[in-house]
Amino acid sequence: MxxxxxxxxxxxxxxxxxxxxxxxxxxxxxxxxxxxxxxxxxxxxxxxxxxxxxxxxxxxxxxxxxxxxxxxxxxxxxxxxxxxxxxxxxxxxxxxxDGHIMGFVSRKRERQLLKRKQMGTFLLRFSESSREGGITCSWVEPGEKGQPKVRSVEPYTRTELTSLPLPDIIHDYQLVAAENIPENPLKFLYPGTPRDEAFGKYYTERRE
CATH class of the missing domain: 1.10.238.10 (EF-hand)
Incomplete structure (x- = not known):
């Protein structure tokens, strides 16, 4: 250049x-x-x-x-x-x-975007701390006093993604919610596309 x-x-x-x-x-x-x-x-x-x-x-x-x-x-x-x-x-x-990965977005900007959205809205961004490349998922959920709170998972690297594709990870992701009932907090891909509408065509057909 x-x-x-x-x-x-x-x-x-x-x-x-x-x-x-x-x-x-x-x-x-x-x-x-x-x-x-x-x-x-x-x-x-x-x-x-x-x-x-x-x-x-x-x-x-x-x-x-x-x-x-x-x-x-x-x-x-x-x-x-x-x-x-x-x-x-x-x-x-x-x-x-297909544009489903926002990718390059700072943590500060991520929070600004998600806190304006409905609960369960999530985005995908690249980890800034992973030398070999990593991708993390962040979503908004109710915090104390009902204020929106942003949570993130540890970055997924090629180690995890070799075993299970990212769309399947998103589909199967669960947290233990109220009354110990597992619940998937990832409901809408930013800005508001239902999860299965955005990722349905990428899911792997897997046996139980």
């Missing part, structure tokens, strides 16, 4: 910083090429804030080291993003292409 000669490998010894405007375009292209769905403005805004904070602008710049170099125990932005790309390709391709 930044080199006048794409075959010049020495360019990477001291590469210049890239602007967010340039990087955002390439990241969206990368997702489009690898997963057949690019990144929208809201998703790119979350990524910009992850890199630069709330003050992110199109002119904000990112160094190659911060983008692509791991510094144990912290992993780089690209290591995290590449893990998500692999997770989508291997386990979430159709759900991602």
């Amino acid at each position: 930044l080199s006048p000669d794409p075959k010049n490998q020495l360019f990477f010894s001291v590469p210049p910083a890239a602007s967010w405007a340039q990087l955002a375009e390439v990241l969206s292209w990368q997702f489009s090429a690898a997963t057949e769905r690019g990144l929208d403005k809201e998703q790119l805004r979350m990524l910009a804030e992850k890199l630069f904070g709330p003050e992110a602008t199109p002119a904000s710049t990112l160094t190659w080291a911060k983008f692509a170099k791991d510094n144990p125990p912290i992993f780089s932005f690209w290591t995290w993003l590449d893990g998500i790309l692999s997770l989508i390709r291997d386990h979430l391709a159709q759900l991602w292409k």
Whole structure:
């Protein structure tokens, strides 16, 4: 993107910083090429804030080291993003292409969105703490004094998704509710699509 000669490998010894405007375009292209769905403005805004904070602008710049170099125990932005790309390709391709995964949304934004919705509304977002790529489910439920409360599950990684597809996990997910009666709290995919209407065609026909 930044080199006048794409075959010049020495360019990477001291590469210049890239602007967010340039990087955002390439990241969206990368997702489009690898997963057949690019990144929208809201998703790119979350990524910009992850890199630069709330003050992110199109002119904000990112160094190659911060983008692509791991510094144990912290992993780089690209290591995290590449893990998500692999997770989508291997386990979430159709759900991602069909727009059922919000994906890139901050925890703060997630709560803002869900607390405005009816109880049982949930969304799917990528974990920010999983190096290998992870996806978590968050939903809104009644809290103390009837105030809306947002809950999340531990991220699912390729380990879990290899054993059981995400739509089946969503279909079978249960918590022990009042009077010890198991109940599925996931009722409406954000913004308001009934769970089985959104995911029914992906369910696996399984024997008891």
